[in-house]
Each structure stands twice: as C-alpha cells, then as structure tokens.
Amino acid sequence: MENSLTKKHFISWPVIAFLDFVTIIGFDDILYPLQNQGLSVVFTWVFMVFAFVIPYEMSVSQLGATFTGQEDGGLSSWVRHSTNDTLGYWTAWMYWAASLPYIVDVANSVIVSFSWLVLGDNSLGQRMSNFTFGLLTFVIILIFILLQNFFKRSMEVMATIGGGAMFLMTVLFVIMTGYSLAHGGQIATHPFNLSSFIPHFSLQYFSTTGLLMFAVCGAELVAPYLIKMRNPNRDFPKAMWLVAFMTAFLTVFGTFSLAIFFNANHLPHDLKMNGSYYAFQLLGQRLGMGNVLLYIFTVVQAIYMMAQLAVLLDAASWVIAGDTAASFMPHWLSKRNKNGRPLHSYVLTSGLCLFLLLMSGTLPNINAIFNWLLNLNGIVFPFKNCWIFVAFIAVRWQSERFHSSFVFIKNKAAAIAVGTWCFIFSFVCALMSFIPQDVKFGTAAYDHQLLMNLFSVFVLFGVGLIMPLLARLENRQQISEEN
Known part of the structure; x- marks a missing residue:
C-alpha cells in the first residue's frame, strides 16, 4: 500500500498555479x-x-478545499453537490461551451505566433486567406487532441515552462521599460496625467468590462486536478493566492508599461492580434537590441499558447465526461478510450469549434476573425462565472453541511453578500458584452456581429437542451432491449 502511494505522481501547488496562470491571463x-x-x-x-x-x-x-473527492467534474461537481443534479448538468454544459471560443481563439494565437517567428512581421493577414486560417486553426486543435492521448505529462511540463516564462517576460518588460525611461526614453501617451486614468462611463465602457472579466478568469479550470495534489486542502489556496498576485502585477504594471510605447489615444487597429509583438519589438529597438526581444518573446508566446491549448482541451473535455448525472448525458459521451481519455467529448469539442470557425469565416479578414472570437469570450465566460458563485453561495448557505479547511470570509452573511455581488456583476457583464465592440453602431458590420453573437451563444448553450433528450432515448432503448 505504501509503495503504491509513494509511486503515485502528485502535482505540486506551484505547478497548479502555473497550470492555472496559463489559462487565466x-x-x-x-x-x-x-x-x-x-x-x-x-x-x-x-x-x-x-x-x-x-x-x-x-x-x-474554498470550493476546491470543500470538494476534494475522487470526481472529475470540477465546477459541475461543486454545483451538483451543493444544489441538485439539474443545475449540475447545466453548469457542466455551460462551462464546457464557454471554453470553446477560447480554445479556437488560442489556436488562432498559435498560428499568429508562428507567423511572427517565420515572417518577423504582421503580414499574416495579407499572405493567408480566411479559409486557410480557419483550416489551420482546426488542424492545430485536432493535433493537440491527439497529442494528449500519447503524452500524458506533456501538459504539465509545457504549462510550467510556458507560464513561468510568460510571467518572467512580463516582469522583464516592466523592468526594461523603467530602464528605458530612466535613460531618456519618451512616453508615447499624451497626456499622461491623473485625468487620463479617470474612466468616461458610457455604454461602450460597460460593454467592454466583460472582456476584462474573461481575462482574469479560469481558476476553476484546474479543479479536476485537485485529486492529483498531495494535500489539496492546504496547498490549493496557496496556488490561488500566487495566481491572484501574478494577475494583479501583470494587469496593472503591464498596462503602465504599454502606455510608454503606445499612444493609448491612437492605437493600431490590429493591436489585439499583434500588439504584444509590437510591444517587444519597440522595446528592443529603443534599447538598441534590434528584434532580439521580439523573437525571444515570440518563442515564449508560442510555448505559452500551446500550453494553454493543451490545458483547455484536456480540462474542458473532462468537465462533461465527469460525474454529471447520467440522466442528463448520453452514456456514449462519457465513454473513455484505452488511455482513459474522454474520446467522444473531444469529438464534440472539435465539432462545435468547427461551427465557430465557419461562423467567423463570414467576416472580412483575419483581424476581424481574431477580434470577434476574442470578444465572444467576453459574453460566455461571465455567464459561466455565475455558476461559481451559485456554488459558493449554496455552500455558505448550508455551512452546517459543508466543511472546509479553508474558509473565505468567516462571517456567513458577509460571505453570501460577496458571492451575490460577484454573481450579479458577472451576469450584467455578460449581457452588456453582446454589444459589438470593434465596429460602429448603425453599420452593416455592427448588425452582422450582433447577430453572430446572439446566434453563437444560442447554439453553444442551446445544444445543451438536446443532450437530456438523447439520454432519455438511450435509456428507453436499453430498457426495450432488456425486455
């Protein structure tokens, strides 16, 4: 017994933190x-x-420390055990569906990173058609699904290397930006004073907040790996604090640094797709290093994006193949191959990713495709976040039933109030994000993207209505065969 335990592979909390970090920001x-x-x-x-x-x-x-059983469902398990099977199913489905636009977006980013590595510039949009871009994206997704069946620990290695390297590159960018300013570097953004940091509250401002929420979310994605930690009750909160610190550093100080190199009032139209490469190219040129920093960052970015894709594909597919009640999901969907992988979950993931790629193919160019898929995350991720706070509120409401080694806010009423605030904030951000962000109101492009947003979310979440029907048909067929 002791030998089997000592031979078991455990994941340390810093590795969990980096696994999480690469999926968050x-x-x-x-x-x-x-x-x-x-x-x-x-x-x-x-x-x-x-x-x-x-x-x-x-x-x-707290949810992770409360539910550390032998289940693969993660967030869906938390909701199912704290509420009921129906809500657990919808959590699993919406959580999985919300990951799909991000999976496609990350696969797009892998192509962009390799284009910078090969071409050294932003000419991808001129050299590649929308069809080729979409086809390559789909091929990359399929390749990573296949790789995960053969290299079980590759995800941990890539995530540790990619997450650590990306954090170090960000720290390096901030430090070298300060060095540049100290040696006569100029600030590109004018004016750069207190008034520039005061928001102008408008419909546009609030419609973009969902993207910020998307940028900092994903911590629950590592929940299925809790059972692989030696002491999850003690170590998982440590990993979350580390992720929170890295997120705060990256967002606040990274934004300050970017404003040194880019005029925040007149930004490039393709900043979302190519901005990070521009940033390290400008930094290298200002420091007299040419494109050295650009190529170093491009390599790190490629590893980082591939690590993200590996984690997302694996964790998202485990969610709908986990402990969701059998009455809601067809048995074939949770079937596993000889390597223990949820094969049919991967197939369904690939199918809906292809749907998103076909939808995005109706847009005029690669930059528009990249931006739309990115903006779609600002809708679906906040909706998914709502389930985290449903579980948290339910656990705190039933505190006499659920016990945890880690408690966030010991006062029950205060904890429920904070959970309710986060739920409402997430839901409002999701609704506001339906408003198209990169096109002008009243134009044909605006109407097109608004319809794409509505239809895509309807399909991604709506297909979840079909699964319980398929499960019932499967059960009836089994009963009839037995009789």
Whole structure:
C-alpha cells in the first residue's frame, strides 16, 4: 500500500498555479482592454482586482478545499453537490461551451505566433486567406487532441515552462521599460496625467468590462486536478493566492508599461492580434537590441499558447465526461478510450469549434476573425462565472453541511453578500458584452456581429437542451432491449 502511494505522481501547488496562470491571463490580455478603454483601464483593473479577482480566486479556493473527492467534474461537481443534479448538468454544459471560443481563439494565437517567428512581421493577414486560417486553426486543435492521448505529462511540463516564462517576460518588460525611461526614453501617451486614468462611463465602457472579466478568469479550470495534489486542502489556496498576485502585477504594471510605447489615444487597429509583438519589438529597438526581444518573446508566446491549448482541451473535455448525472448525458459521451481519455467529448469539442470557425469565416479578414472570437469570450465566460458563485453561495448557505479547511470570509452573511455581488456583476457583464465592440453602431458590420453573437451563444448553450433528450432515448432503448 505504501509503495503504491509513494509511486503515485502528485502535482505540486506551484505547478497548479502555473497550470492555472496559463489559462487565466497572458501578456495579450492587457492589450485589448487598453484598446477598448485607453489609460482608464488602469482604474478598471485595480477595481477588478479588489472587487472581483480576489473574491473569485478565494471562492474557488474554498470550493476546491470543500470538494476534494475522487470526481472529475470540477465546477459541475461543486454545483451538483451543493444544489441538485439539474443545475449540475447545466453548469457542466455551460462551462464546457464557454471554453470553446477560447480554445479556437488560442489556436488562432498559435498560428499568429508562428507567423511572427517565420515572417518577423504582421503580414499574416495579407499572405493567408480566411479559409486557410480557419483550416489551420482546426488542424492545430485536432493535433493537440491527439497529442494528449500519447503524452500524458506533456501538459504539465509545457504549462510550467510556458507560464513561468510568460510571467518572467512580463516582469522583464516592466523592468526594461523603467530602464528605458530612466535613460531618456519618451512616453508615447499624451497626456499622461491623473485625468487620463479617470474612466468616461458610457455604454461602450460597460460593454467592454466583460472582456476584462474573461481575462482574469479560469481558476476553476484546474479543479479536476485537485485529486492529483498531495494535500489539496492546504496547498490549493496557496496556488490561488500566487495566481491572484501574478494577475494583479501583470494587469496593472503591464498596462503602465504599454502606455510608454503606445499612444493609448491612437492605437493600431490590429493591436489585439499583434500588439504584444509590437510591444517587444519597440522595446528592443529603443534599447538598441534590434528584434532580439521580439523573437525571444515570440518563442515564449508560442510555448505559452500551446500550453494553454493543451490545458483547455484536456480540462474542458473532462468537465462533461465527469460525474454529471447520467440522466442528463448520453452514456456514449462519457465513454473513455484505452488511455482513459474522454474520446467522444473531444469529438464534440472539435465539432462545435468547427461551427465557430465557419461562423467567423463570414467576416472580412483575419483581424476581424481574431477580434470577434476574442470578444465572444467576453459574453460566455461571465455567464459561466455565475455558476461559481451559485456554488459558493449554496455552500455558505448550508455551512452546517459543508466543511472546509479553508474558509473565505468567516462571517456567513458577509460571505453570501460577496458571492451575490460577484454573481450579479458577472451576469450584467455578460449581457452588456453582446454589444459589438470593434465596429460602429448603425453599420452593416455592427448588425452582422450582433447577430453572430446572439446566434453563437444560442447554439453553444442551446445544444445543451438536446443532450437530456438523447439520454432519455438511450435509456428507453436499453430498457426495450432488456425486455
């Protein structure tokens, strides 16, 4: 017995933190909020860290420490055990569906990173058609699904290397930006004063806040790996605090640094797709290093994005193949292959990713495709976040039933109030994010993207209505065969 335990592979809490970090935020995630809100996004980031990020990370910590059983469902297990099977099923489905636009977006980013590595510039949009871009994205998703069946620990290695390297590159960017300023470097953004950081509250401002929430969320994605930790009750909260610290550092100081190199009032139209590469190219040129920093960052970005894709594909597919009640999901969907992988979950993941790629193919160019898929995350992720706080509120409401080694806010009423605030904030951000962000109101492009947003979310979440029907048909067929 002791030998079997000592031979078991455990994941340490720093590795869990980096697994989480690569799914939560990267250098890119501070660029598109800068484009949407300008320098005032610093105010929004600070607000988000204290009003949402820390409560969110600590709520996940308590839920993770409360439910450390032998289940693969993660968030869906938390909701199912704290409420009922029906809500558990919808959590699993919406959680999985919300991951799909991000999976496609990350696969897109892998192509962009390799294009910079090969071409050394932003000419991908001129050299590649929408069809080829979509086809390559789908091929990359399939390749990573196949790789996960053969290299079981590759995800942990890539996530540790990619997450650590990306955090170090961000720290390096901030430090070298300070060095540049100290040696005569000029600030590109003018004016760069207190008034520039004060938000101008408008419909556009509030419609972009969902993207900030998307940028800092994903902590619960590592929940299925809790059972692989030696002492999850003690170590998982440590991992969440580390992630919260890295997120705060990256968002606030990274935004300050970007404003040194980019005029926040006149940003490039393709900043969301190519901005991180521009940033390290500008930094290298200002320091007299040419494109050295650009190529170093490009390699790190490629590893980081591939690590994200590996974690997302694996964890998202385990969610719907976990402990969701059998009456809601067809048995074939949770079937596993000889390597223990949820094969049919991967197939369904690939199918709906292809749907999103076909939808995005109706847009005029690669930059528009990249931006739309990115913005779609600002809708579906806040909706998914609502279930985290449903579980947290339910656990705190039934505190006599659920016990945890880690408790976020010991006062029951205060904890429920914080959970309710986070739920409402997430839901409002999701609704506001349906408004298209990169096109002008009243144009054909605006109407097109609004319809795409509505239809995509309807399909992603609506297919979840079909699964219980298929499960009932499967059960009836089994009963008839037995009789």
